[in-house]
Every structure is written in structure tokens, then in C-alpha cells.
Amino acid sequence: MSDAVKTVEVKKKFKRESEMSYWGSVFFRLKKNKMAMVSLIVLVIIVLGCIFVPIFSELDYIHTNTDNNNQPPSWEHPFGTDQIGRDLFVRFFNGGRISLGLALSVVILEVVIGTIMGCIAGYYGKFADTIIMRFCEILMSFPFLMFAITMVALFGNSIPVLIFVMVLLTWPSVCRIVRGQILTLRELEYMEACEALGLSDWRRIFKHLLPNILAYAIVFATLGMASVILTETALSFLGLGVSPPTPTWGNLIQEARNFTILTQRWWYWIPPGLGIFVSVMCFNILGDGLRDAIDPKMKR
Amino acid sequence: MNENLNSINSENANDVTNDINNDLSNVDDVDIGAMMVPESGMPTVGQKKEDILLDVKGLKTFFYTSNGTVRAVNDVDFYVRKGETLGLVGESGCGKSISSMSLARIVETPPGKFEGGEITLDGRCLMRINEDERFLISEKEMRSIRGNEISYIFQEPMTSLNPVFKISKQISEPMILHRGMSKKEAHKESIRLLELVKIPNPERIVNEYPFRLSGGMRQRVMIAMALACEPKLLIADEPTTALDVTVQAQVLDLMNELKERINTSIVFITHDLGVIAEMCDRVVVMYAGKVVESSPIEDLFSSPQHPYTQGLISSKPDLVTTEKRLNVIPGSVPDLTDLPPGCPFHPRCYKASERCKVEFPPSHRLTDEHLVSCWECKGEEIVSVSETTLEGGEPA
């Protein structure tokens, strides 16, 4: 191998983008996107608040105190109290816990189910593909609200029912995206090389296809968080969400649905409204930022 | 109207450039020993200035990316005579395409930026950038030059043609725009052009959509489009790389024939030395954004001087060679954001000396037209540029 001369290794102080691992360079590009980083920080603060405020506060979210109702924000009650004297600060973060927790579980379930089904449909094709894709099309043509009302009427409005409804109606869109990606990846020459090397299906799916889809799944999940939070709010507002007195951001807004409160007791609805608004916006910006970071060519 | 305006503009520009050329020559007289003399741009011996159609001096086009500054074109000089075919040859990333795209400013800016250089087309200055001034002709003027005085043919005929318009529309558009033809005239002219590029049944083809044509046919349509306004300069960027050998032969023959007929100059960009040998009168060899050798075609193949050119020629198996192993240039093309100091070729060069590692060599003149940028070519009857100009400057 006389002429197979190796490239000169140049040692550099600073790591350049071209020398990083895949996820390293994704994070490197994300870090340069200021909006996305601000969103990430805001989201971390909200999540930490939702985790720790309920743990450390002396009051819990159903503690009532009728002597102390309808108080505007004060040091003792930063977000004020409601008609029956419950502390709205604690209720806000408890609500966030449930809203975000619900959104997270819905998103994880839909992405996992969607990815698995999409992989099966895209990789094995033919019969499996036909069955799964027809099933997806059926689910995607369900009218969402009608279905939610029916399910709540049948099984009552509990968190598991909500999760079930939302997951059932959202995984087909993940499935379709994953299947499309797999169909593209399957045609690439490295998948042909896998066939030529005689690798097992298992290895081909888990080592070669899934890691290439993971990035898209993460983007989808981030953007999905935003839409699930909004859906939960809408359902709660219609009284189809989590049943009171358990607080969610949607429930808190629903409780403010009355003219006096809207005009005179702003502390009822501004914090949950802002909570929903800020977190949804942050998830959307972060999701877009991630997409650009993962696939820089998509930008512009 | 337009034509009048153009001519006025170009006259003005002519005056300006003449003035400046005079200025420059004065500077030369004063500062004769310094290395300020154009290295290959304006040949000083046996060359009339009127023959030169395009003159590029010290062109620098850089790209600013997140990975660093890409010095795609770094101080490049070349010129094209009237009716001549100049070959620009080099490997991927050597800057041959970017230099040609800088001519009509079709480089995307940003991330690209012209950092220096002077471009003169037919006596008219298109760009002059140095420490003191930054002159670029306006975008409006440039638009009248593009497609009219300079036209391009690109590698991929599929993506260069718009799939939703008929062939006739795509060919006639520049003629309606630049030559003020009516739709009907332009349609007729399109058919004539298709005939010129030897497309069978031009009356039928002109009403087809691009996807109905084969690759070779599409490239012929591209040539017809490029010739629509009878440009002074045709830039062909790898026009036959995507084509099969037999179709390539057809297209090359066609281009040679057309060149004779309409007397346009061609800059032919390719990585294929065989195609260069087939097409060009003179060749400029580029490596990592620099011109390393420029020479008449015969000299390039019979006595290549730069080690890179030698390597390129000997590493390609010819249909005639019988060796058991191929000659190779070791290593790989350097990263343009991180070029080695001195001569960028030195890490791969078998002749490299200590000097090559620190200083980029100026071009050395072998004959009138044969210039080489290499320190190690000096010992072989090569006189450096400054000396030639000294001799040429003072007629005996």
C-alpha cells in the first residue's frame, strides 16, 4: 500500500463542527439559535417550577379557606386566591404538572406507537403496509371532538381516558411520516449494502433505520407537546377534560369563565393563560430550532 | 432604446477603463521591479490588447460559512482571447466553477463575497476591487450582460430547464428580453436555433416540455438557449459530464462547429482532461483556488511543468497505456477553510522544498503563453515574470 497515503492529521485547539459527532453538531447548531435556547431555558424553568413548587409549598391545591377568598396577589399568595380561598399559585404549578405531564405521556406514546407501526409498514411493505396505512386513514378521518365527547360520555372524564383519546387519534400522523422516511432510507445504497452483507432485519431496523429517524421523531414530539397542551386546554374548557377539583391549566381558565371574574379578578386567568401561551410558543420555537439544527439544508 | 443605453454605458465604461489602464501602465513604468505587474493577465509579449475579450486579474471570491472562510477563488488570473476556447481544469473544489460564476456575478452573496480582483469584458470593466476602491457595475447593467454578452451552460440540463414551460418559451424569453423581438419572431428564431444545434424535427420539439427530451437533447436545447443572443462569451460548466460517451462526442462536435460559425469565445470548465484535449486552445489548471499552470494545449500534454498537472495527466489511464499500475498523486484535496501555508499543493507534491511550505510561488514564464506557479520549476530555463517584463519593457 505504498501510495495509500493517509491524510495528515491536524491537531486543532478548537473542535470544529465537521469533527463533531452527529448529536454534538446538532447541539452546536442549536446553541447558535438564540430564540430556541431562550425557549429551552424558559421551558426548563416552567418544568422545574411544576416539579418543585407543589413539593415545597405548605398548601396543597385543594386546601380551601373561605375566610381568605378572592384575594388579589400578595406575598402570602403570589397569584391570589379563588372563590373558595384556594391558593392559585399552588394550583397553577399543580395544573402545569398535570398539563405538561399529560402532554408528555401523550407525545411519548404517540411517537413510540407511530414509529413502530411506521417502521413495520415501511420496512416490510406489501400486506403489512396496506393494513396499517388503511387503519391510519380510518383513524385520521375520525372527527376529534365527537369522538372525545363520546368516549368521555362512555368512560367518564379521567386522565387515562384523555390520554387514550389523544394518542389514538394522533399516532397515525407520526406513523405516516416515519413510513415515508423509511421508504426513502430503504432505497439508499447503505441499506442495499446491509442486504449484501446479510445483516438481520432486526439489526437493519434498529441500527440503520431507527437512528436516522430518531431526529425527526424528536422534532415531531417537541412540536406535538404544543398541540397536546392546546388540545387539553380546549377539552377542559368544554368540560371534557380532567374533572375538577384537579387543576390543569385548561381547568383554571375554565373556572374563570364568568364576566365578573374576567373583568375584575384578572389573577384567576392571566397566570394559566400565560402558562399555556408561553409554553406552547416555546415548544414551537424549540421544535423549529431543532428541525433546523438537525437538517441545516431545510432552512431557507 | 435599450441598445442605445447599453452602448452609451459601455462607451463610458470604455473610457473609464482606458483611463485606468493608462494609469496602471504609468504605475508599471514607475514601479517596474516590484511584483505588482500582472502575472498572467495581460501578456506583455507578442500580444495585442484588442485580441483580449475577457481579462480577469487577482480575482478573489470567498465564502463565509459557520465552518470558517472558504477561499474558493484565491487570486486567480486568466484571460480569454476573441474566438478562443479556454479550458479551466481541476478537481472538485478547486474553484473552477466559482471563478466562472463570479464573472457574471451569479455567485450567491452572502455567503459569498468578492474580496478582490478586476474583471474586464471587451474593454468594459465589470468589477474592480482592491484596498482603495470597490467598484461593481450595477445589478441592472449586469442583468443586461447575463444571457446577452455572457451566457452559461450548466452540467445538469434537467435542473437548468424549467419543467413547466415549453421549449419555445424558454428559448424565446431572453430574445424577447434582450433583443426586443416579438413573440412570433422569437418563436421562429427558436426553431432556427434548434436547427442550428441539430435537433431533428425542430418544429415539433419546440412545442414539447423538457421532460420529453433525452439528456443529450436537453443539453442541445441549453446550448441553443445560450446562443440565442449571440453572446461574446459562452461559459460551459461541465456541459458533458452528465452525458454518455457517445452523446458527449456529439455535443462536443456540435460545440466546436458552432464556435467556428458564430465566432464566440468559450470558457470550457471540466475535470476531464480528455475533453480538454478535444476542445480547447489554451488551458488553465487550477488547484485549491489558485491557478497553478496555464499553457497552450499542445504544451500542456507534451510537457506539463507543474507537478500537479503532471500528476493529473499521468494518473488517468489512457486507452493506450499498458502499465501495470497507475501513477498517483498521494493524499487528497485540502479543505478550503484550512489550506496549508505556502503552496497549497506542497503536502502532495513530490518536489516540495522548504520554501514551498511558506511562500506561494509567483508564476514563472516558460514561453509567451506557458506560465507555471511553482518554485521548483525555476531551474529549468524559466525566467520569472518581473525579469521578462523588464526585458520586454525596454525594446532593444
Next chain:
Amino acid sequence: MNDTALLEVKNLKKYFPIQAGIIRRTVGHVKAVDGLTFNIKRGKTMGLVGESGCGKSTTGRTLLRLLKATEGSVTFDGNDMLAMDRSKLRAFRTRMQIIFQDPYSSLNPRLPVSEIVGEAMMQHKMVKNKREMKERVNEIISKCGLFAEQALRYPHQFSGGQRQRICIARALAVNPEFIVCDEAVSALDVSIQSQIINLLKDLQDEMGLTYLFISHDLSVVKFISDDVGVMYVGHLVEYGSRDKIFANPIHPYTKALLSAAPSFDPAARGGKGRIVMEGDVPSPANPPSGCRFHTRCPHVEPICKETVPENRELEPGHFVMCHKAESL
């Protein structure tokens, strides 16, 4: 031993169905490969040349059963390739490998080189554990001209030529006897191309590999091959030893192809005696009747339009598919 054919191909056909309508009815076939017969001897290189769409890549993939053949037989070292079941085929795959054209899409961007090269060894239990695998990987990649330290890097950190070395290392990892090089050097720069060609030659000498070298570049095929086949729209129009094909081409298509290749001699410009063919390569979906070359052939006669010429052995080991082979 040296003269035995490692690979015997008889009347190989690969048709792709053209489907149309809602119920995906088959309305015709793209006859990508239509009746190929050739042998490749052990330790030798067969070159397959032709223009785009002539079916040379399909041939390579069909031989390796990456595509299912429509008809014909492929015998590899006495084993009928086309009759094997899935599990037997999977084990058999270690004996034959492929190197692709595009060094970018042929490597998974998410796996480090050690994994890309080593995974097949683990799969086929050619190594006992991860450590042994890493040692083997280092050995193979340094044989292919890369550093052992580079094994932990990802494909995007390499240049095109280095990526092609990784592809070669991946193919060599399973100790194959036969490698299909599908335009393996076409996407590379000239100076890198020669490095890779030399590497392939060195590896062949060292490990006794057999190659099917598919390319559209005549000079490269001439350089590397022992035997050469010329394909045109699914037919193998001429097949024989390299010297015969290049020194004494018989089929008009081979002649035209050879004369169309640009030479390095500027003096020979304008093509003394160059045969410039009119027209384009016909589509394999709708090939011309009779001899498929008759639409562009300068020596065409009525018989060429009607009947497909037989594949005749003019001299020992030199096959030509042309009605007028003797008179040309």
C-alpha cells in the same frame, strides 16, 4: 484451478414490470437485462461497459440476488445462486460483496467506521467478541489505507476518496471471494480515482479476489480488466478478452464507443475516423425490434431490423452479437 470459472451466468434476464391503473395491472416490461451469458474466472476481473440505462448495474445486483432474476441461471462456485432460500443465502452473502458508486449514500451517517466495517463480522460470527472485532477492523482499514485511529470517526468526517476506502473495507470484512464494483470510481476525482484503482488491484493480488468491474469509463475498464463485456440496452453485444475487444473490436457499437472516448492527444482532435453515432440510446422499456443497435448502426441491413442476432463465438472466447460480424 486458475482456469475454473468462479461465476457462470447463463441467459440471465431481469424484467421490471411497468404497472398502470388503479389495480396496478402490468402493462409491459422494462427489459433491463435480456439474456446475458458470460463467465468470470477465479482471480480475474471482468469489466462491463455501456452507457447509462444499458442494464450494467442491474446485472451486478441481479448476480448478487439483491434483485430477483426473471430468468436464467447464476452459478457461483458450483452453487446455484438463484435457487437458494433466504437463510442459506444470508450465510452465502459473505462470499460475494458489492461496492457502490456514491460514497456518500453508501455509508450510514449515524454509525462509526468500526461499526460499519465490523457489524457483518459480528452478524456472521466471524469474530468472537467486540475486542476481536475491533482488532480485525483496524487491520482491514489500515490495509485499505486508513489510520486505525480513524475507526471511531463518523463517515461525514472523511473525504470522498476515504469514504470509498471505507466501503472497500466493509466489503472486505467478510472475506469475500467475489466483489462487484458498481461504478466504484466514477464519482471520484481523477487523482483519487487512480489511488482507489491501485488499491483494488493490490487487494486483488494479495487476496486473490475476483471482480466484476462495472463502469462507463472505457479507459478505466481497459486498465483493470482481463475480460470485457460491452452492453447495449440489455444485450451483451460483445464479450471477450480485453486485448481482443480493445485492439480488434468487431461490433459496430464497440467501435463507436471506443472512437467516441476523448483521447489525451490534442493533435488527434477532430477525430480522425471517429464514428459519431446519430441519436440517443433507446429506452429499455420500448427497445427496438431485432438488433437493438440497428437504429444507430452505420451498417444496418433489413435483417437487423427483424431478427435478434445470435451471440456467436467468432474466435475462441470472443463473442459478438451482430448479423454482419464476419464482414466488418
